[in-house]
Amino acid sequence: MEIRDAAEADFERILALNDAEVAQTSPMDRSRLVELDGLAALHWVAVDDAQVVAFLLAMREGLGYDSENYRWFATRYPRFLYVDRIVVDASHAGQGIGARLYRRLFDQARASGVAQIACEYNLDPPNPASQAFHARFGFAEVGRQPVAGGRKTVSLQLAEVVDRIH
Template sequence: MRLRPVTDSDLPALDLLNRAAVPNVNDVGVEGLKHLAAQAAFFRLAEDETGPLGFLLAMTPEADYDSPNFLWFKKRYPDFCYIDRVVVAESARRLGVGSALYQAVIDFSTGRAPVLTCEVNLQPANLGSLAFHERFGFRQAGTQDTENGKKTVSLMIRPL
């Protein structure tokens, strides 16, 4: 497995991975991923000889982004690195892909921001993701209902 920066030519394949992960991430389509890529401070792809295994996209407060979760952090923290989405292919789960992506974003963010932030779904529950983030030292800083009450998220931070 290797990690590398995402290019525009990767976006159709990453869109397929992203769609397969709904409702744990929002479906944004290729154009949405292109917009997010333009705002990203960190956008890495994990791949092997078979193709993409997963990706992680993160941004800093300067991003032009209106996600309610991003804005929640922006209102409370003057500086942070926000993990907007992490997706790992079903076939690549439990193989260290997520851990490699998280270690890469931690390394990238250390010295750039005092905290790494993200959200994890509480409703619909994503217990595997919650446990994963807790193992990486994240703790809940708050909760928020989104999508007109269809989702509740745990807003999490990890000091760097």
């Protein structure tokens, strides 16, 4: 399994992965992906047997990013790394790929002097797999908000970047 920076050649596969999990993430077309890639501090893919099987997009503070969840953190925390989305192909679920991406994310935050990582996951509709995954990495709820015109409610999560093994 290789984790590397995403390249434009990966975009079609990233869009397919996102579409497969759109109920837990949010819609993303190619122009939106190009925009997010340009904003991202980190945009990684996990590659297995020459195929992208997961991706992670994360942004730093201080952007004019139009995500209501990102803006929620931006108004409350001066310095953070925000996970916009992480998606693992369902056929590779349970293989530790998401954990590998997050361990690298925490290592990168630590190396950059970023003390907090922010994210959110759905409470309504519920996403218990994401809740359990994030709890393993020390995330705790710091707020909740309705999104998508009230069709979803998210738990806004924050984790302190500390030296520990996950």
